[in-house]
Amino acid sequence: MKALHLITGLGVGGAEQQLRLLLRHLPVECDVVTLTNPGAVADGLMADGVRVTHLGMAGNRDLAALPRLVRLIRGGGYDLVHTHLYRACVYGRLAARLAGVRAIVATEHSLGEAQLEGRDLNQGMRALYLASERLGRRTVAVSPTVADRLRRWGVPGPRIEVVPNGIDLTGFRFDPVRRHRTRQRLGLPEGAFVIGGIGRLAPGKRFDVALRTLAQLPQDHWMVLVGGGPEENVLRRVASEAGVADRVLFTGERPYLADGGPGPDLPALTSAMDLLVAPSAEEAFGLAVVEGLAAGLPVLYTSCPAVEDLPPAAAPLARRVTGGPASFARAVVAARQAGPAPRTAPDAAHHYDITRSAARLLDVYAAATANTPVPSACSPSARPSQEALSS
Numbered sequence: 553m554k555a556l557h558l559i560t561g562l563g564v565g566g567a568e569q570q571l572r573l574l575l576r577h578l579p580v581e582c583d584v585v586t587l588t589n590p591g592a593v594a595d596g597l598m599a600d601g602v603r604v605t606h607l608g609m610a611g612n613r614d615l616a617a618l619p620r621l622v623r624l625i626r627g628g629g630y631d632l633v634h635t636h637l638y639r640a641c642v643y644g645r646l647a648a649r650l651a652g653v654r655a656i657v658a659t660e661h662s663l664g665e666a667q668l669e670g671r672d673l674n675q676g677m678r679a680l681y682l683a684s685e686r687l688g689r690r691t692v693a694v695s696p697t698v699a700d701r702l703r704r705w706g707v708p709g710p711r712i713e714v715v716p717n718g719i720d721l722t723g724f725r726f727d728p729v730r731r732h733r734t735r736q737r738l739g740l741p742e743g744a745f746v747i748g749g750i751g752r753l754a755p756g757k758r759f760d761v762a763l764r765t766l767a768q769l770p771q772d773h774w775m776v777l778v779g780g781g782p783e784e785n786v787l788r789r790v791a792s793e794a795g796v797a798d799r800v801l802f803t804g805e806r807p808y809l810a811d812g813g814p815g816p817d818l819p820a821l822t823s824a825m826d827l828l829v830a831p832s833a834e835e836a837f838g839l840a841v842v843e844g845l846a847a848g849l850p851v852l853y854t855s856c857p858a859v860e861d862l863p864p865a866a867a868p869l870a871r872r873v874t875g876g877p878a879s880f881a882r883a884v885v886a887a888r889q890a891g892p893a894p895r896t897a898p899d900a901a902h903h904y905d906i907t908r909s910a911a912r913l914l915d916v917y918a919a920a921t922a923n924t925p926v927p928s929a930c931s932p933s934a935r936p937s938q939e940a941l942s943s
Contacts, residue, residue, distance in 0.1 A: 553917065554581045556630040558621075558644040560637035561589035562604070564780070564805035565752060566839050567636055567661040568593040570717050573808060575602055577718075577910040580917065583628060587617065587640055596807065612639060618647055625651035632917055635688075637661060638669055642680055645687040655921040656688035659715070663693075663701050664834040670754050682706050689920045692913070694837045697857035713926050715913050716858065717837050718906030720808070724819045724846035726895035734816050734824040738801055744774045745888060748825035748849070750818070750840035751832070753781030758831040758854070760790045764877035765829065767794040769884060778821050780805040822847035827887055829880060830856065831873075842904050845870060848895030850887045852880060859900060867900035869893060 557575070562568050562584075572593055575582050584602055586594060587609040594604045605624065609617040625633060625648055632655040635644035641658045648656045662669040668677060685691055685707055692715045693699035699712050740746060747766065751757045759777060766775045777787070777800065784802060791797040806818045822828070828844035830853040838856030845851060845859075850869040853859070859870050873883045919926040 553631045553921065554629060555583075555632045555634055555917070556625060556628055557582055557584045558587070558633060558635045558640045558647075559584065560587050560640045561591065562586045562594035562597070563589050563591035564593060564807065566717075567659075569808045570661070570839070571636060572597050572600070573718065573720060573906055574910060574913070576600060577906050578913065579910075580914070583630075585621070585624060587643065592805070592807065609639075609643075618643060618650075621647040622650045625653060631655060632657065632921055634659070634917075638677070638681070642684045645684045649687050654689070654923075655917075657690045657692060657916060657920050658685070658688050659692040659694065660698055660702060660836070661694055661717075662836050663698050663705075664836060665701065667756060667834065670752070670756055678705060685711075689923060690916050690926070692916060695857040696861045698836045710925070713916050715916060716904055716909055717839050717842070718909030719839070719842055719846050719901065719904050720819075721846055721897060721901060721905050723808070724822060724843055724901075725897070726848045727823050730820050731823040734820045737816060738776065738803075738824065740774060740801075740824070741772070744772055745827070746825045747773060747775045747884065748778065748822065748828045748844070749775065749830070750778045750822075750828065750843065751830070753777070753779050753783040753787055755783060756832060756834065757783075758833060759783070759787055761831040761877055761880060762829050763787060763791050763796060763800065764794055765880040765884065766791075766796045766799060768877055768881035771799070773799070773884070775800045776803060776821060776825060777801070778803045778806050778818060818843065819847065822849065825849055826892075827852065827884060829884075830854065831880065841870065842901060846897045846901040848893070848897060850890075850893065852883045852887070858904065862900050862903065865899070866903065867898050869898065870900070 585605045587607050590606040597604050607617055633648035633653050635641040635658045645656050690713055691711055692713050694717050696714055699714050702712050703709050749759050749762050791800045808818050828849045828851045830841050833854050835855045838858040841851050841853050841856040842858050852871055852873045859867050873879050915926050
């Protein structure tokens, strides 16, 4: 089988880095097309030996990109087209059909109750999404929660399959030597209690809550924010106004996979942390939370379908926190008073091993190319039991 993955952009983001990780474990010949922004993840994919094409799309309404994409798909001889993110799903499904490819799969990475990829949902977006969805054969939801949202939107249930995001368990395994070296490299004081935050620096992630939480904690508490985005200057100002700017490190965007580039990668940074906070009020999956769990961290979160869709015992160090900075500060104090736990990955992290996600996606590909039902392991209603987690 030869597959084409089509994505809106390849900067450092959750969906983009998830694609790179997936392609490392998917036993299928794959090419990648990015509509815009062939950034750091494009470089990483090419370093992995994946052919990446930049379509050079000028904007959402650049209709001239459509015939270019049709020609590219037709010339590639692809058996299947897999699209990722809203713009790529709309253009990619149509282009694939025009190019004669009927096996079309789309992954819905970021559908919330009120937002899609950080933008407020409206009727026009929904109508265009549903119209293009009918051109495909399968829509993949990254969690049962997203599958439920898709059904409520009007996507037929039999077309929806759940394939969770995956993580590199080995890569995120806690390493005390890496912890020591990373903390030294970051200039963290000896004995500092380090609170981490991972994600795009955008309003929906509510990292301002994390910074105001730090202001209510003793001086030996520090914060490391991993990510980039439009809110970085705003967050730096919040840190300054809250009087904690000297205890906050902004690392910028960091790769999930080590490439030998400057600066520590994400697994090294999670080893350096003592606790992870994820105050986002709405998530489609909650990848940062799962990454924190894989590193053996206690995690305080507001929304995380990846954890909430599993039995409570699967993630004993994950605690849901509602409210603002005062609530998070109390939870941080409680977690620290509980003392350090062994830095081992819980059942929840093992459940989201990338090898399992790749195997489930292969079932979806096989069904899409044959136009048959997918085996029950990918059922959108499947919420694993504790017994299933330990199998």
